[in-house]
Amino acid sequence: MQPRTDTSQHLSHLKRLEAEAIHIFREVAANFEKPVMLYSIGKDSSVLLHLAMKAFYPAKPPFPFLHVDTTWKFQEMVAFRDETAKRLGIDLLVHINQDGVDRGISPFEHGSNIHTHEMKTVGLRQALDKYGFDAAFGGARRDEEKSRAKERIFSFRNAQHGWDPKNQRPEMWKIYNTRVSKGESIRVFPISNWTELDIWQYILLEDIPIVPLYFAKTRPVVERDGMLIMKDDDRMQLEAGETVEQKLVRFRTLGCYPLTGAIESDADTLEAIVSEMLTARTSERQGRLIDKDESGSMEKKKREGYF
Amino acid sequence: MNNLQTPDTLKTFLAEQEQKTLLRFLTCGSVDDGKSTLIGRLLYDTKLIYEDQLAALESDSRKWGTVGEEIDFALLVDGLEAEREQGITIDVAYRFFSTSKRKFIVADTPGHVQYTRNMATGASTADLAIVLVDARNGILTQTKRHTFIASLLGIRHIVVAINKIDLVDYDQNAFERITEEFKAFSAELGFDTITPIPLSARFGDNVTELSPHMGWYDGPTLLGHLETVDFESDHSSAPFRFPVQYVVRPNLDFRGFAGTVAAGSVAVGDSIVVAKSGKSSKVSRIVTMDGDLQNAVEGQAVTIVLDDEVEVSRGNMLVAPEERPHVADQFAANLVWFSEDPMIPGRQYILRTETDSVSASITALRHRIDVNSFAHEAATCLDMNEVGYCHLSTQAPLAFDAYADNRATGAFVLIDRVTNATVGAGMITHPLRRASNVHWQALDVDKKSRSEQKGQKPAVLWFTGLSGSGKSTIANLLEKRLLAEGRHSYILDGDNVRHGLNRDLGFTEEDRVENIRRVGEVARLMVDAGLLTLVSFISPFRAERQLARDMVEDGEFFEIFVDTPFEECAKRDPKGLYAKALRGEIKNFTGVDSPYEVPENPDIHLKTLGKSAEELLDELIEALKQKGALS
Numbered sequence: 056m057q058p059r060t061d062t063s064q065h066l067s068h069l070k071r072l073e074a075e076a077i078h079i080f081r082e083v084a085a086n087f088e089k090p091v092m093l094y095s096i097g098k099d100s101s102v103l104l105h106l107a108m109k110a111f112y113p114a115k116p117p118f119p120f121l122h123v124d125t126t127w128k129f130q131e132m133v134a135f136r137d138e139t140a141k142r143l144g145i146d147l148l149v150h151i152n153q154d155g156v157d158r159g160i161s162p163f164e165h166g167s168n169i170h171t172h173e174m175k176t177v178g179l180r181q182a183l184d185k186y187g188f189d190a191a192f193g194g195a196r197r198d199e200e201k202s203r204a205k206e207r208i209f210s211f212r213n214a215q216h217g218w219d220p221k222n223q224r225p226e227m228w229k230i231y232n233t234r235v236s237k238g239e240s241i242r243v244f245p246i247s248n249w250t251e252l253d254i255w256q257y258i259l260l261e262d263i264p265i266v267p268l269y270f271a272k273t274r275p276v277v278e279r280d281g282m283l284i285m286k287d288d289d290r291m292q293l294e295a296g297e298t299v300e301q302k303l304v305r306f307r308t309l310g311c312y313p314l315t316g317a318i319e320s321d322a323d324t325l326e327a328i329v330s331e332m333l334t335a336r337t338s339e340r341q342g343r344l345i346d347k348d349e350s351g352s353m354e355k356k357k358r359e360g361y362f
Numbered sequence: 363m364n365n366l367q368t369p370d371t372l373k374t375f376l377a378e379q380e381q382k383t384l385l386r387f388l389t390c391g392s393v394d395d396g397k398s399t400l401i402g403r404l405l406y407d408t409k410l411i412y413e414d415q416l417a418a419l420e421s422d423s424r425k426w427g428t429v430g431e432e433i434d435f436a437l438l439v440d441g442l443e444a445e446r447e448q449g450i451t452i453d454v455a456y457r458f459f460s461t462s463k464r465k466f467i468v469a470d471t472p473g474h475v476q477y478t479r480n481m482a483t484g485a486s487t488a489d490l491a492i493v494l495v496d497a498r499n500g501i502l503t504q505t506k507r508h509t510f511i512a513s514l515l516g517i518r519h520i521v522v523a524i525n526k527i528d529l530v531d532y533d534q535n536a537f538e539r540i541t542e543e544f545k546a547f548s549a550e551l552g553f554d555t556i557t558p559i560p561l562s563a564r565f566g567d568n569v570t571e572l573s574p575h576m577g578w579y580d581g582p583t584l585l586g587h588l589e590t591v592d593f594e595s596d597h598s599s600a601p602f603r604f605p606v607q608y609v610v611r612p613n614l615d616f617r618g619f620a621g622t623v624a625a626g627s628v629a630v631g632d633s634i635v636v637a638k639s640g641k642s643s644k645v646s647r648i649v650t651m652d653g654d655l656q657n658a659v660e661g662q663a664v665t666i667v668l669d670d671e672v673e674v675s676r677g678n679m680l681v682a683p684e685e686r687p688h689v690a691d692q693f694a695a696n697l698v699w700f701s702e703d704p705m706i707p708g709r710q711y712i713l714r715t716e717t718d719s720v721s722a723s724i725t726a727l728r729h730r731i732d733v734n735s736f737a738h739e740a741a742t743c744l745d746m747n748e749v750g751y752c753h754l755s756t757q758a759p760l761a762f763d764a765y766a767d768n769r770a771t772g773a774f775v776l777i778d779r780v781t782n783a784t785v786g787a788g789m790i791t792h793p794l795r796r797a798s799n800v801h802w803q804a805l806d807v808d809k810k811s812r813s814e815q816k817g818q819k820p821a822v823l824w825f826t827g828l829s830g831s832g833k834s835t836i837a838n839l840l841e842k843r844l845l846a847e848g849r850h851s852y853i854l855d856g857d858n859v860r861h862g863l864n865r866d867l868g869f870t871e872e873d874r875v876e877n878i879r880r881v882g883e884v885a886r887l888m889v890d891a892g893l894l895t896l897v898s899f900i901s902p903f904r905a906e907r908q909l910a911r912d913m914v915e916d917g918e919f920f921e922i923f924v925d926t927p928f929e930e931c932a933k934r935d936p937k938g939l940y941a942k943a944l945r946g947e948i949k950n951f952t953g954v955d956s957p958y959e960v961p962e963n964p965d966i967h968l969k970t971l972g973k974s975a976e977e978l979l980d981e982l983i984e985a986l987k988q989k990g991a992l993s
Binding site for chain 1: 383384467482486487616618620714717774784
């Protein structure tokens with residue numbers, strides 16, 4: 056018998072969350088024929104991508120990355136996306152719902168509900184069908200929203216990409232049921248058990264690049280419906296009485312620019328962002344127009360195939 | 363939190379955050395005992411509810427709430443629409459909060475009996491369970507059931523939260539009566555700690571602060587207990603276990619085994635053994651993207667490189683040489699059943715461990731466990747939410763530990779082969795040694811030489827269809843033709859076999875499964891003898907036809923669906939059975955009060971309507987030739 060190594064090492068909370076996510080990535084790669092990771096450019100996606108790189112090191116992740124582009128993302132997000140794919144040498148697919156573009160779907164004209172359904176949910180379904188992916192990673196966390204808190208890590212979708220919240224597969228231990236029939240798929244959420252604070256701490260610890268929009272900077276914003284909307288391009292028309300103001304702002308979450316409210320802040324470093332977060336009195340989804348349409352709206356969107 | 367703006371304070375704060383331990387716990391108990399309210403209260407009192415969430419909660423409370431004008435904390439966690447409408451919790455929800463001492467992940471699990479499987483889900487990853495008891499009602503059936511499941515799933519620490527104590531005037535006697543009753547019934551469940559706490563989730567007494575109304579209580583608050591309970595059993599001193607998930611092979615120079623250390627630790631230079639083959643090797647590197655490690659401990663996800671080219675694939679385990687896991691294809695386990703379709707011994711399921719997957723069946727249900735009295739009862743099947751002690755047999759050996767020794771390497775789930783539903787979860791108790799004394803006798807004359815002598819390829823031609831569909835008629839004609847052509851064959855007919863080999867079996871679902879299993883085994887022996895084996899059996903269940911298919915080699919089994927509509931069979935009624943069944947004189951008659959599961963992808967599909975038996979025979983022979991069953 057050989058001498059045992061010192062085993063008094065203590066695994067921190069974050070190290071355990073990291074290991075859980077890596078384990079999940081590997082399970083999917085080992086069990087599915089055609090996985091894909093949904094890459095939405097935000098901070099959670101950045102963490103997810105970092106974890107995917109870790110899971111298969113020294114190999115590259117054995118699956119492509121997919122961005123469903125609504126054509127209304129901040130310009131800085133798109134630039135960051137392309138630069139990230141190049142830097143890491145990963146296979147990035149970009150899908151746009153061309154039918155939606157042709158019909159001129161716009162968050163300004165059609166409202167957040169229709170825009171999100173057409174450009175995100177339908178766009179995503181199109182992309183999944185087009186490539187025939189049988190598993191798709193997403194960066195959703197259970198602390199974000201009430202119906203997310205009830206979702207499995209391996210979340211089954213029928214052939215129409217729908218979620219049946221009342222009929223979820225029991226998920227025991229770290230044993231995941233990865234079996235699907237033709238046309239069915241699984242959405243996989245490796246960072247289900249992370250909180251917003253965990254995400255920021257991890258970004259800080261691991262020095263993960265994120266979109267500069269998270270940092271405070273003077274930006275052109277318009278106050279509309281109680282939110283500060285950044286005028287990212289000329290498609291945003293001013294309404295009567297509105298003016299563009301230059302304000303020191305940043306974003307807590309990122310999505311389509313007409314639907315994402317900025318917060319006034321001078322936090323221009325990661326440390327300052329974490330400090331601000333610790334004293335914040337509102338949740339991060341508060342800046343999201345799409346959750347507020349009605350109570351339970353996230354559950355409804357998810358049943359229809361939204362991530 | 364006011365001085366966090368200064369970099370040093372923040373650094374200290376983050377360092378503290380990083381050192382915190384993580385306690386996963388679940389809440390359980392009967393409906394309306396206040397589980398969701400308690401979690402809402404914990405989140406509220408640890409200030410984890412943001413202003414916008416609070417505003418939404420206030421408006422939801424007016425719409426759905428059950429406590430008048432006050433805030434209904436349950437609505438914080440009941441997230442699904444159906445839950446809000448019915449005022450109950452349907453599915454397990456995960457919640458997160460932290461204090462200065464610990465981080466917590468809470469699984470809020472439902473109390474309704476039909477959702478017990480979700481309770482098991484929450485318990486499988488928890489280290490502690492809070493069992494809620496309504497002080498007015500005391501211990502209920504659900505309380506016992508959930509406490510039992512917590513124990514079965516390996517939870518060692520219990521908090522008995524005696525809730526709604528305000529509604530019994532903070533009565534010490536009520537508290538003590540319930541505590542004693544709880545300790546009495548749970549004595550044999552083997553918990554390390556049982557901590558009773560009287561509280562009011564609605565008003566916050568003894569949740570985060572000691573109640574002014576209960577001077578007689580000298581224990582901790584609920585939160586105080588959660589922050590300090592010593593739950594971490596010594597995983598790191600356990601023998602090394604590393605289930606291999608994935609082989610990382612970016613180029614010819616690198617081959618690493620990716621996985622999570624399930625127990626113990628490993629260091630560069632350590633000898634290890636590949637569990638299933640017994641082959642030894644040494645650890646040459648422990649690879650991560652952050653650089654190579656000298657050693658890895660329980661919970662770490664790493665990639666291990668070995669010294670030599672030893673064969674290892676997913677489903678195998680790298681283990682400590684001096685303390686190896688069991689490797690066996692038969693073992694005993696406690697099983698929790700989740701599916702509406704009952705568990706039936708003999709039926710084939712897919713068994714999954716953390717990284718292994720294999721075909722398996724329950725060979726014997728030793729007893730069912732009454733979760734109220736914990737008594738052992740005789741049973742032939744397990745219904746949804748029932749628990750049983752079983753023997754299982756797998757098609758290939760598994761590497762495992764007893765669940766009591768290691769929750770990661772001693773657990774499995776069962777998956778239905780057709781629907782892919784997770785139908786049960788098991789906790790292994792020990793391997794069964796019977797198989798090791800009955801070795802396969804190697805014979806000199808084998809299947810190949812027997813078939814060559816007969817100049818034919820042996821096969822099972824499995825005829826399935828309703829009673830009276832024409833299976834036996836067609837099989838009979840086929841055998842005559844085969845005989846005339848000089849081939850060697852035999853017919854196993856459902857009715858005939860029931861006169862002899864299977865005379866002890868009836869027509870319940872369990873007996874039908876056993877009926878098919880025996881006939882499948884006989885067919886397998888006949889194929890081994892080199893024969894064309896015609897089996898004419900109603901065989902109504904997909905799972906059993908699959909079972910029979912799995913008993914022979916690939917390409918030796920041909921499912922022939924003799925497709926005659928029910929109305930036509932009932933009209934023909936050659937044995938007068940349909941008339942009797944429809945009058946209720948025969949029970950469990952296929953197509954009448956017992957289901958026939960239509961084959962989804964039969965090898966050959968014979969539609970009989972409007973065709974003569976001779977026409978069908980020609981069609982069948984043509985199809986058999988096309989499929990390569992006949993030359």
